[in-house]
Amino acid sequence: xxxxxxxxxxxxxxxxxxxxxxxxxxxxxxxxxxxxxxxxxxxxxxxxxxxxxxxxxxxxxxxxxxxxxxxxxxxxxxxxxxxxxxxxxxxxxxxxxxxxxxxxxxxxxxxxxxxxxxxxxxxxxxxxxxxxxxxxxxxxxxx
Numbered sequence: 001x002x003x004x005x006x007x008x009x010x011x012x013x014x015x016x017x018x019x020x021x022x023x024x025x026x027x028x029x030x031x032x033x034x035x036x037x038x039x040x041x042x043x044x045x046x047x048x049x050x051x052x053x054x055x056x057x058x059x060x061x062x063x064x065x066x067x068x069x070x071x072x073x074x075x076x077x078x079x080x081x082x083x084x085x086x087x088x089x090x091x092x093x094x095x096x097x098x099x100x101x102x103x104x105x106x107x108x109x110x111x112x113x114x115x116x117x118x119x120x121x122x123x124x125x126x127x128x129x130x131x132x133x134x135x136x137x138x139x140x141x142x143x
Contacts (some may be wrong), residue, residue, distance in 0.1 A: 009058030018055060022062045028030040030094040036086050047084040052110065056120035057088040059094035060106035064124060067096075071104060078120045088112050102126040 008017040016039055020032045034055060042048035057076055064071045084090065094108040102125055109119040 008054065010062065018058065020055075020058060020062070022059075022066060024063075024066055028067075028095065030059055030066065030132050032062070032092045033060070033089065034057055034092065035089045036084065038086055041086050043083075045086055047086060047088075049078075049080060052080065052084065052118050053078045053120065055090075055092060056108040056110060056118060057122065059092045059108045060120070060122050061124060063094040063096065063106065064126075065102060069104065069126055070129040074103070074121045074123045076120060076122045078118060080118050082111075082112075082115070082117045084117050086114060090117070097121075 005011050005013045006017075008014055010020045010022070011017050012019055020034060023031050025031060029121055036047040038050070040047055040051050042050075053076065056078060057073055061071060061073065090110045090112055092108060092110045094106060097107050099105065099106045102128065104124045105122055106122045107120065108122075109116050111117065
């Protein structure tokens with residue numbers, strides 16, 4: 001699937017979005033960095049918890065996408081360990097913990113200064129796309 005330039009997570013044209021850039025490290029983990037701005041607030045001066053969940057979800061799906069898997073979140077569980085003030089820099093990592101058929105078990109964490117402030121697990125369902133169908137057809141044909 002093709003990403004939208006207006007995607008809330010990575011779309012560079014979405015002024016209200018996160019505008020994330022992603023990097024895959026040698027260990028296969030995804031990393032992204034994000035600093036919440038005033039329009040990402042919940043309680044006064046605090047990063048909105050729902051947007052933190054979105055940030056972690058986006059990282060997990062981007063991990064799959066960058067590894068050639070298009071997927072949608074089937075379930076998401078987030079654990080908050082501390083509030084994040086607006087303007088505080090976060091480093092987010094995401095990785096795959098396993099898979100069974102079309103279901104990928106994912107995990108992610110957000111850190112502020114090396115301390116985990118939120119973590120998530122998700123089950124993501126691989127969805128058909130031209131890219132995955134082409135790869136599966138190639139494998140089936142022995143090419």
